Amino acid sequence: MESEKDSFMFLFASTIKAMFKQSTKLFELHEVGISPEQNYLLSILSSQEESIQSELAEILQKDKSAVMRHIDSLETMGMVVRVSDTIDRRKKHIVITEKGLEVKKRCQELMEESTLRNQKGIPAEEIAIFKKVLMKMRDNASS
Amino acid sequence: MESEKDSFMFLFASTIKAMFKQSTKLFELHEVGISPEQNYLLSILSSQEESIQSELAEILQKDKSAVMRHIDSLETMGMVVRVSDTIDRRKKHIVITEKGLEVKKRCQELMEESTLRNQKGIPAEEIAIFKKVLMKMRDNASS
DNA sequence: TTGAATCGTTGATTTTATCAACTATTTATT
DNA sequence: AATAAATAGTTGATAAAATCAACGATTCAA
8 A cells, every 4th residue: 555655746855855865964974065955056057058146046946045145155165256247247157166166076976976876776777767757747847 | 968957866856846836836826724844744644654753753854843843833723633642651643633634635636736737748657667766766865 | 770762842043045125237118 | 318127136134944952751771
């Protein structure tokens, strides 16, 4: 019989929560100095696809002021810098620094390690389907 | 090419975040009076598998005091009552009331509705694999 | 019987997010 | 060209939640 606590949405939520707690601990243990959330921000920035704050806010699904504060703290730590757009002077591009890149790389290694651990015993084709379903659902939920 | 923002963990996190925001809005729109998180609590309680606070804390992966406050507010709304264990007088069983059951039922309908919407266009067998992978990963991440 | 562990509770603190207001700048409308 | 509306970033106030540490009551173990 299926337990109530395994209903789709909550199974989903509790899994990601367990994974996030795991990686938060890992980050603290290895003293990388940032949170998984901030690592996500650095990852986005290093991809150079998006870099202005309002775009980041949309990706992170957070209020722009929340993103603002994350960037503030990353800037204080010297991991990013704000660069004004030359054309539209309202905009500021958030650029990752050398230091930021290093930390991000270190974090990414840790993340891959724990992702690997979490996917242990699961066939690759099932992981592929899993990702496909995730993306489809995200699109459905965002629209 | 795969975008950084679609790396496994963050794709995962952003999907559940979008879904949670969606259901929070839905709950507010229909004025059910509780949050998705509280609905989850009610669901667990109605399954009658677990009912004491320390067990609930473990399932919800929260500090016992956080669970305590959730229950406080549910009790104030008349959706649950605390019943002392007759054998072990430290323990208190959280019991869902008639009112709580009604609200939970209403919430569950809304949740199913939005789950259905989010799973639109995804074959049933892929959903099945998805759930299977979720459970396996949760176990991996929790251990 | 004494000490350790567990359960629920409370207070203090921290973290994080949101909302509203504001400035500066750009874009759209008349 | 002048004015209104929209956008980007910033700040302050506030709210929502979570965590931590400490405590009393109770139970369990040595």
